Amino acid sequence: MRFDTITIGGGLSGLVTGISLAKKGQKCLIVSSGQSALHFFSGSFELYGNEGNPLDAIAKLEDSHPYSKLGVEKIKTLATEVKTFFSEMNIPLVGSVEQNHYRVTPLGLLKPAWLTMEEYAKVDDPKHMPWKKVIVLNIEGFLDFHTSFVASGLAKQGVECSVAAISLPELERIRKNPTEMRATNIAKVLVNETLEHLAKEINAVAKDVEAILMPTVVGLLDKESVSILKQKVQKPLHFIATLPPSVPGIRTQIMLRKRFQELGGIYMLGDTVLKGEIVGDKLQSIQTNNHGDLKFEADHFVLATGSFFSHGIVASPNQVYEPILGLDVDFNGARSEWYDRDLFKPQPYMKFGVATDKNFRVKKEGKTLLNMYAVGAVLSGFNAIKEGCGAGVSILTSLNVAQEILK
Amino acid sequence: MEQNKDDKSFEQCIKCTVCTVYCPVTAVNPEYPGPKQAGPDGERYRLKNPYFYDDSLDFCLNCKRCEVACPSNVKIGDIIQSARLKYSKKKPKLRDYMLANTDIMGSLATTFAPLVNASLKLSPVKSLMDQVLSIDHRRTFPAYSGQKFETWFKKNAVGKQNNFNKYVSYFHGCYANYNYPKLGKDFVKILNAIGYGVRLLEKEKCCGVALIANGMAAQAKEQAEINMASARKAVQSGTPVLTTSSTCTFTMRDEYPHLLQVDNTDVRDNIMLATKFIFELVDSGKVKLSFKKEYQKRIAYHTPCHMEKLGWAIYSTSLLQMIPGIDFIMLDSQCCGIAGTYGFKKENYPYSQKIGEPLFKQIQGLNVDLVATDCETCKWQIEMSTGVTVENPISILADALDVEETERLNK
Ligand SMILES: Cc1cc2nc3c(=O)[nH]c(=O)nc-3n(C[C@H](O)[C@H](O)[C@H](O)COP(=O)(O)OP(=O)(O)OC[C@H]3O[C@@H](n4cnc5c(N)ncnc54)[C@H](O)[C@@H]3O)c2cc1C
Ligand code: SF4
Ligand code: SF4
Numbered sequence: 001m002r003f004d005t006i007t008i009g010g011g012l013s014g015l016v017t018g019i020s021l022a023k024k025g026q027k028c029l030i031v032s033s034g035q036s037a038l039h040f041f042s043g044s045f046e047l048y049g050n051e052g053n054p055l056d057a058i059a060k061l062e063d064s065h066p067y068s069k070l071g072v073e074k075i076k077t078l079a080t081e082v083k084t085f086f087s088e089m090n091i092p093l094v095g096s097v098e099q100n101h102y103r104v105t106p107l108g109l110l111k112p113a114w115l116t117m118e119e120y121a122k123v124d125d126p127k128h129m130p131w132k133k134v135i136v137l138n139i140e141g142f143l144d145f146h147t148s149f150v151a152s153g154l155a156k157q158g159v160e161c162s163v164a165a166i167s168l169p170e171l172e173r174i175r176k177n178p179t180e181m182r183a184t185n186i187a188k189v190l191v192n193e194t195l196e197h198l199a200k201e202i203n204a205v206a207k208d209v210e211a212i213l214m215p216t217v218v219g220l221l222d223k224e225s226v227s228i229l230k231q232k233v234q235k236p237l238h239f240i241a242t243l244p245p246s247v248p249g250i251r252t253q254i255m256l257r258k259r260f261q262e263l264g265g266i267y268m269l270g271d272t273v274l275k276g277e278i279v280g281d282k283l284q285s286i287q288t289n290n291h292g293d294l295k296f297e298a299d300h301f302v303l304a305t306g307s308f309f310s311h312g313i314v315a316s317p318n319q320v321y322e323p324i325l326g327l328d329v330d331f332n333g334a335r336s337e338w339y340d341r342d343l344f345k346p347q348p349y350m351k352f353g354v355a356t357d358k359n360f361r362v363k364k365e366g367k368t369l370l371n372m373y374a375v376g377a378v379l380s381g382f383n384a385i386k387e388g389c390g391a392g393v394s395i396l397t398s399l400n401v402a403q404e405i406l407k
Numbered sequence: 408m409e410q411n412k413d414d415k416s417f418e419q420c421i422k423c424t425v426c427t428v429y430c431p432v433t434a435v436n437p438e439y440p441g442p443k444q445a446g447p448d449g450e451r452y453r454l455k456n457p458y459f460y461d462d463s464l465d466f467c468l469n470c471k472r473c474e475v476a477c478p479s480n481v482k483i484g485d486i487i488q489s490a491r492l493k494y495s496k497k498k499p500k501l502r503d504y505m506l507a508n509t510d511i512m513g514s515l516a517t518t519f520a521p522l523v524n525a526s527l528k529l530s531p532v533k534s535l536m537d538q539v540l541s542i543d544h545r546r547t548f549p550a551y552s553g554q555k556f557e558t559w560f561k562k563n564a565v566g567k568q569n570n571f572n573k574y575v576s577y578f579h580g581c582y583a584n585y586n587y588p589k590l591g592k593d594f595v596k597i598l599n600a601i602g603y604g605v606r607l608l609e610k611e612k613c614c615g616v617a618l619i620a621n622g623m624a625a626q627a628k629e630q631a632e633i634n635m636a637s638a639r640k641a642v643q644s645g646t647p648v649l650t651t652s653s654t655c656t657f658t659m660r661d662e663y664p665h666l667l668q669v670d671n672t673d674v675r676d677n678i679m680l681a682t683k684f685i686f687e688l689v690d691s692g693k694v695k696l697s698f699k700k701e702y703q704k705r706i707a708y709h710t711p712c713h714m715e716k717l718g719w720a721i722y723s724t725s726l727l728q729m730i731p732g733i734d735f736i737m738l739d740s741q742c743c744g745i746a747g748t749y750g751f752k753k754e755n756y757p758y759s760q761k762i763g764e765p766l767f768k769q770i771q772g773l774n775v776d777l778v779a780t781d782c783e784t785c786k787w788q789i790e791m792s793t794g795v796t797v798e799n800p801i802s803i804l805a806d807a808l809d810v811e812e813t814e815r816l817n818k
Contacts, residue, residue, distance in 0.1 A: 001690055001725065034478035035425050173437055180444055182424045188433060220428065245424055261737060270475035271718045290718030292676065294687060 003029045003266075005405055006286060006298040008273045008324065009312065011036025013376025013394040014304035015256040016085070020402035022263035029296060030265060031288055033272040037306060037377065037390070041249025042241045043120045043216065044103040044113035045093070045395065047079065049388020051112060053098050064330075064381040066393050069358045070400055078399045079392075082115060085399075089259040090223055091252055092118040102126060104213070104240050106145060108153015114392060117248055119226050121213055121238035126157055133160040135206045136240075137214040139186055140167035141175045144243035145215035164205045170194045183242045184250060187220035195225060199232030206235050215242045220251060276301075276325050278364065283325070283372045300405045303327070303354060303362060303374040304398070312378035313353060320352050322378075328355040328363040330380035346386045353380030360401050373401040417486055419479045420447035426473035426483050431742040432466050435761040439466040442473035445490075446483035453490055460494035466758070467491075468746035469620060470712035485665045492624040492666065499621050556584045556591035560607060564595055571604030575684070576641035576648045578634070580655040581613050582783035590651055593805035594681055598649075600813040601685070601694045606646060608637035614655040617748045619666060631669040634659060642677045649681040651801050653781040654747065656680050657713035680781065682800055686722040689729070696729060696804075697812035703732040704776040706803065709766065709789065710740040711782035723781055723800040730807045736773060741766050745788035760792065767792045779803055 005021050007014045010032030022028045048054035048067075058067045058075060067075060079097040086093050093115040095101055102110040102123040116122045123130060134154070136147040151161035170189050174180040190198060195218070206212045216239045219226040230237050239248075257267055268288070276286040277295070285295035305312030305324070314323050315338075320331040331352040332338060338349040354374045355363050362372050376394035377384060384390030426442040427433055433441040440449070445464050452459035464487055471484040556579050568574075575598055583591040595605050612634055615627035638648045638659070650656045659678050663669040671678075688694035706727065710720045720740075728735050744763030749755050770778060770793045778789055778797045786797040 001686075001721070035423075035476065039423065039425060039478075170437075177440075177444055177448070179422055179448065180424075180427075180441070182427075184424050184428045185433075185441070188427070189437075245428070250425075250428055258739065261739070264737075266721060266724075268718055268721065270716070288718075294690075 001029075001294060001296050003027050003296065003298040005029075005300045005302060006031070006296055007302040007304055008286065009036075009304035009306060009310070009376075009378070010257065010267060010269065011253070011304065011306055011310065011376070011394075012038055012256070012391060013306075013378075013398045014302070015253075015260055016395050016398035017302050017304060017375055017402050018260045018265050018267075019085075019256065019263060020399060021405060022260060022265040024406055026406075028260075028265040029268070029298070030260065031268045031271050031273050031286075031296075033270070033311075036253060036310060038249040038253040039246060040244040041246040041252065042103065042105070043239070043246070043248050044095075044111075044116040045082075045391035046112070046388040047097065047100070047114035047392035049112045050100065052100065054100055054112075054114065054392075055098060062381070066360075066379050066381055066397055067389070069356075069360065070396060074400065075396055078396045079114075081399065082395055086115075089255045091255055094118055094122060104150065104154070106149065106215075106241055106243060108150040108156075110153075110157070112388060119219070119223075119230070119237075119239050119248075120216075121240055129154075129157050129159050131159055131210045133209050134162075134211045134213055135209045136161055136163045137202065137205070137212060138163070138165045139171065139181075139215070139217060140165045141171070141178070141181050142183075142186060142215065142217065142242075143178065143181060144183060145217075145240070150213065150240060162209070166198065166201045166205070168194065168197055168201065170197065182245060183215065183217050183247050184220060184245045186217040187225075187247045190218050190229075191225050195228050195232065199229060202233050202237075206233070209235060211236045211238060213238050213240055215240060216247045217242065218247070220247050221254065223251070273324050278325065278369065281367060281370050283369055286324075299371060301372040302398075302401060302405075303372065303378055304376050305378050307353065307377040307384075308349075310377070315349070320349075322354055325364065327369075327374075328366065329353065330355045346383050350383040350385065351381055353382075354378050355380055359404055360397055373404065375401050416480065416482045417447035417450045420481050421479050423478065426477050426481075429472045429476040431470060431472065431744070431762045432468060432758065436466055436758045438463055440464075442467075442483045442487070446473070446486045447481055450486050450490065453494060457494050460490060462495065462497065464491050465495075465497075466755075468712070468742065468744075468749055468762075470742050470746060471716040472712055472742065475716055482665065488619065488662075488666050491622060492619070495622050497622065499623055551585055552588050554588060556588035557607065559588050559592065560595070560605075564592075564605070567599070568604040568606065571599070571602060573602060574604045574606055574646045576606045576608055576638075576646045578608060578611060578614075578638075578648050578650045578655060578659070578678070580650065580652045580783075583651060586783070590799050590802055593799075593802045594649075594651055596805045596810065597685065597801065597808060598681070600808060600810050600817070601688065601696070602814075602817040606641070608634070608648070609640055610634075610637045614658040615667075616654050616658040616662070619658070619662060620747055620749065624667065628667045628669060631659075631663045631667050635663065635669060635671050635674060638671075638674045638678060642674045647677045647679060647684060648674070649679060649684050651681055651781075651799055652783055653680060653711045653714040653717065653719070654784070657717055661716075680717075680719060680722065682723040682726050682781070683719055685804075686726050689726070695813070695816040697809040697816055698730050698732070698807045699809050700732070702730060702807040704803075705734040705736070705774070706777045706779050707736040707738050707770060707773055707775045708800075709738050709743065709770075709778055709780040709785060709797075711780055711785045712742050712746070714781055715740050720781075723779070726804060727779060727800055730804070732807070736775065738766065738769055738778075743785045743788045743792075745784045747784050759788075763788060763792055770795055777803065 004026040007030045010030040050057040095115040100112040103113040104121045138147045147163035271288045271290040277284045285297040360373045375397040432439045473483040612630035615630045618627035744759040
């Protein structure tokens with residue numbers, strides 16, 4: 001079976017690549033074994049986690065960093081397309097390329113962010129907090145969100161916080177089993193008429209405040225429930241991320257996939273790419289678990305299989321490898337050098353990933369594969385968590401590679 | 408091949424609740440505990456003490472959408488169905504026997520087809536079934552055909568089949584046999600046109616999907632053994648076993664070993680949907696298809712749950728898209744709500760319709776001539792709920808095929 005481009009992995013990177021190519025009329029296939037890092041999404045895309053202008057920090061990065069391969073000018077151009085890209089699938093984002101704002105973490109801390117989903121709490125300048133007096137709400141029995149953490153964090157910024165827990169009879173059944181009280185399950189209940197009840201309860205406690213902050217337990221399959229709730233409560237309502245699973249992250253995953261399929265793309269979920277056939281300096285075809293001997297051929301291939309967490313790269317006792325094709329991986333020689341004993345120092349293994357040339361083409365045994373690229377978390381040379389650049393690298397390398405392929 | 412006898416996959420559960428996000432039942436029925444709790448969580452308790460078995464597991468559609476979504480490869484649907492077969496104390500009711508024994512009911516009904524069809528449409532009959540049997544009166548029944556596919560085949564087609572030098576075996580399933588022999592005829596028409604003779608299996612029983620769903624494991628296992636013995640003979644004689652129903656295919660390939668402990672390792676790879684077989688021939692250049700110029704239709708494809716699990720929708724949709732006159736639309740992959748006999752039961756009917764609602768809305772908004780799908784129960788559900796005609800991709804291909812030209816190309 002033949003395609004213009006096949007993307008292996010259907011998380012944020014794979015879908016951004018696929019959508020960009022399908023928009024230009026390419027016949028695209030995405031194969032994805034499972035769920036992605038979006039299920040852990042905080043509600044904010046990060047470009048670079050410094051204060052102020054992220055481009056300033058990016059300009060100073062080492063050559064091996066994916067951002068350095070793109071260059072600041074390219075980053076600026078690509079980054080300005082991102083808001084439109086997401087608003088086209090009803091994921092409105094706020095923020096700017098040249099000035100980080102702050103998101104409120106589940107621990108009540110302020111962390112630099114590039115683009116934040118519209119419904120989330122967002123702080124432009126910690127010295128001038130947007131509210132003086134808020135109420136932080138939780139759902140009774142929901143353990144993946146702690147009002148006290150958020151309240152004490154915000155109190156340090158001079159915001160006066162009260163807290164309250166809301167109890168709804170509709171949630172009685174899932175409350176019986178504490179492991180069922182997860183954000184996604186609650187969001188499945190908080191729809192239609194239940195939103196009405198929820199709003200009533202919220203209005204009863206949120207009297208003398210400027211804003212209401214609550215965990216993201218609304219709006220799993222579409223954004224409508226969020227808009228309805230916002231309309232029904234009497235004070236401005238802002239959301240704060242919960243511990244995973246992330247409701248807006250899963251919604252983002254669903255919307256991206258939907259958009260890709262609307263554009264004619266084929267998305268095969270629950271299937272795993274097992275191997276591929278390289279002839280000369282090109283990848284000819286791949287084979288998957290569900291399809292046995294059938295070869296999926298394409299002019300171009302994109303590897304978007306994520307990092308360790310998604311099995312894009314795998315660690316064995318003495319090496320780190322790419323499991324599908326055995327592509328070259330950048331990692332430090334001995335296992336003893338993979339970790340820093342000081343847990344708070346950047347961990348070397350976080351930077352391990354697939355080696356690429358300056359156009360993000362992958363290599364095997366030192367030789368560049370001319371029609372295969374890598375994007376997102378599978379790439380080497382950056383530490384998404386420590387640097388705060390996960391989504392930025394994923395989205396921008398994907399947009400860039402899509403442009404390369406279309407050249 | 409993984410055997411489910413002592414499936415420990417529940418231990419791999421990382422409690423991420425992703426499965427529950429994609430379960431169509433939890434969205435509409437608060438009584439259902441959801442895949443995580445009914446599956447891996449519940450299994451821990453049940454292993455300690457069967458007392459913890461809960462009849463609400465009957466609400467599971469066995470759609471396997473939870474398994475497709477699970478990042479940890481937990482066989483959630485299998486765990487739930489195995490638990491139902493193992494622990495449920497409920498005795499199947501007369502209704503369950505009737506719904507589950509599709510072939511016995513089919514044989515009876517075919518003989519009296521005009522009578523049965525007419526009476527299944529009558530509201531007194533429907534209300535009687537509703538009250539006595541708890542088969543929901545709002546449900547439209549599939550019509551029975553007056554002549555079985557097998558009978559037609561033996562009378563009209565079997566002689567011609569010897570004029571080929573390549574053969575396939577056909578597992579027609581209950582639906583093509585009793586309700587819609589045209590599907591079987593369409594299958595024969597296409598396979599013959601591309602140069603393959605068609606044989607029936609020595610002995611074919613209902614695949615047993617409905618028996619499994621209604622807790623009749625012993626009978627299902629008996630039928631599975633018979634089908635696999637026939638399939639084995641077919642495969643040994645060098646013919647693959649082709650099907651035209653995604654559910655029969657999935658049941659024989661995966662449910663037999665996972666739920667009934669019927670080993671099919673030696674034949675599994677040779678049991679496949681006809682669309683997969685034909686697509687691969689066309690894709691590798693071994694077969695060419697030619698289509699009628701005048702065939703013009705706007706068609707939307709619905710992915711049945713078991714097709715999603717197989718990952719094979721791409722074969723049917725790629726074949727359909729080869730027809731030049733088709734304006735093709737891919738529907739969002741979501742459950743239609745019927746899940747075989749599930750939606751026929753009075754206690755499930757409202758949930759069944761509510762699950763399917765988003766799909767029905769999408770179809771009604773598209774203004775299509777036909778919906779294409781590989782599952783017969785999806786067909787009934789969508790036709791009843793949207794009024795749009797639904798056809799198997801094989802029937803659509805057969806209608807659009809230029810038979811003479813295709814025969815000539817594959818001589
Ligand atoms: C826990 C966690 C939380 C994070 N939170 C944030 C955040 O809030 N903000 C932010 O900016 N960044 C965050 N990041 C960084 C994150 O890595 C990126 O934002 C981005 O989501 C990575 O996307 P990706 O598509 O490259 O990889 P992934 O999301 O990991 O997707 C890879 C996909 O490939 C599939 N796959 C792997 N192997 C195969 C195969 N052989 N065949 C088929 N499919 C395969 C996987 O199943 C998976 O679906 C987070 C990372 C982690 C690990
Ligand atoms: S998706 Fe899989 S791992 Fe996650 S809770 Fe469900 S069964 Fe467990
Ligand atoms: S098989 Fe379907 S109905 Fe049953 S738990 Fe899984 S997703 Fe839900």
